[in-house]
Amino acid sequence: MAEALAQARTAADLGEVPVGAVLVDGASGEVLVRAHNLVERDADPTAHAEILAIRQAAARLGVPRLEQAELYVTLEPCAMCAAAISFARIKRLIFGAYDPKGGGVDHGARFFEQPTCHHRPEVIGGLQEQECGALLQDFFKARR
Amino acid sequence: MAEALAQARTAADLGEVPVGAVLVDGASGEVLVRAHNLVERDADPTAHAEILAIRQAAARLGVPRLEQAELYVTLEPCAMCAAAISFARIKRLIFGAYDPKGGGVDHGARFFEQPTCHHRPEVIGGLQEQECGALLQDFFKARR
Numbered sequence: 001m002a003e004a005l006a007q008a009r010t011a012a013d014l015g016e017v018p019v020g021a022v023l024v025d026g027a028s029g030e031v032l033v034r035a036h037n038l039v040e041r042d043a044d045p046t047a048h049a050e051i052l053a054i055r056q057a058a059a060r061l062g063v064p065r066l067e068q069a070e071l072y073v074t075l076e077p078c079a080m081c082a083a084a085i086s087f088a089r090i091k092r093l094i095f096g097a098y099d100p101k102g103g104g105v106d107h108g109a110r111f112f113e114q115p116t117c118h119h120r121p122e123v124i125g126g127l128q129e130q131e132c133g134a135l136l137q138d139f140f141k142a143r144r
Numbered sequence: 145m146a147e148a149l150a151q152a153r154t155a156a157d158l159g160e161v162p163v164g165a166v167l168v169d170g171a172s173g174e175v176l177v178r179a180h181n182l183v184e185r186d187a188d189p190t191a192h193a194e195i196l197a198i199r200q201a202a203a204r205l206g207v208p209r210l211e212q213a214e215l216y217v218t219l220e221p222c223a224m225c226a227a228a229i230s231f232a233r234i235k236r237l238i239f240g241a242y243d244p245k246g247g248g249v250d251h252g253a254r255f256f257e258q259p260t261c262h263h264r265p266e267v268i269g270g271l272q273e274q275e276c277g278a279l280l281q282d283f284f285k286a287r288r
Binding site for chain 2: 051062106110117
């Protein structure tokens with residue numbers, strides 16, 4: 001999560017919403033990819049940290065499924081990212097801050113609980129919750 | 145929808161799940177982009193027709209929001225694509241076949257009905273439903 005937090009700080013420096021993600025090989029513990037939000041810079045509404053990490057790792061491995069992967073992300077994934085995590089068959093999801101306003105795991109769509117979800121990762125929420133959330137709060141406070 | 149169906153047929157020819165999408169400028173009626181599923185070829189679990197269309201159009205326009213756009217897609221979008229449609233501020237969504245097994249608009253996550261959804265497009269479902277659905281049924285029948 002420390003590496004995901006570093007990614008989130010890089011996003012903040014670029015003026016992007018500070019969310020960072022790291023994909024780790026669940027077997028070896030090796031970091032596969034690091035990513036952060038790039039919605040504004042890339043003019044891409046899908047360029048959330050999780051989507052970028054998944055796309056890069058899948059492209060590198062040459063398959064659209066990452067069955068051994070664990071995803072660390074500083075914020076509860078939205079419905080778009082939760083569904084992408086499921087499609088990518090990610091084994092375990094570990095996130096930091098909960099997101100009552102936009103989350104799709106423990107809020108709103110609760111994607112993994114739907115009958116339309118065909119792969120559910122193991123989910124651990126609230127890891128370094130305060131530090132992950134504080135980054136977002138500081139970012140939005142500074143923009144007001 | 146005829147153009148989206150043509151895209152879906154191209155996907156089927158490539159061995160991809162036959163879903164096609166077309167983004168149209170709601171003001172001029174001009175086609176902005178055409179896309180179809182490329183999950184297997186691109187080794188990208190997020191490469192659904194809708195995501196590819198949104199990413200291409202946003203990149204071309206240089207902004208992550210497509211406020212005047214209308215999206216035609218042959219199948220009810222999944223939760224990932226529904227959320228991406230919302231983030232891209234798409235004005236109107238017109239889809240063909242309903243998808244009880246994986247849809248995220250009228251099934252499962254019902255993303256646009258969630259309090260975590262902050263932009264709801266106008267939605268028209270079931271346009272050329274039979275033709276759009278038949279393409280998918282034929283594709284999966286042939287693979288069994």
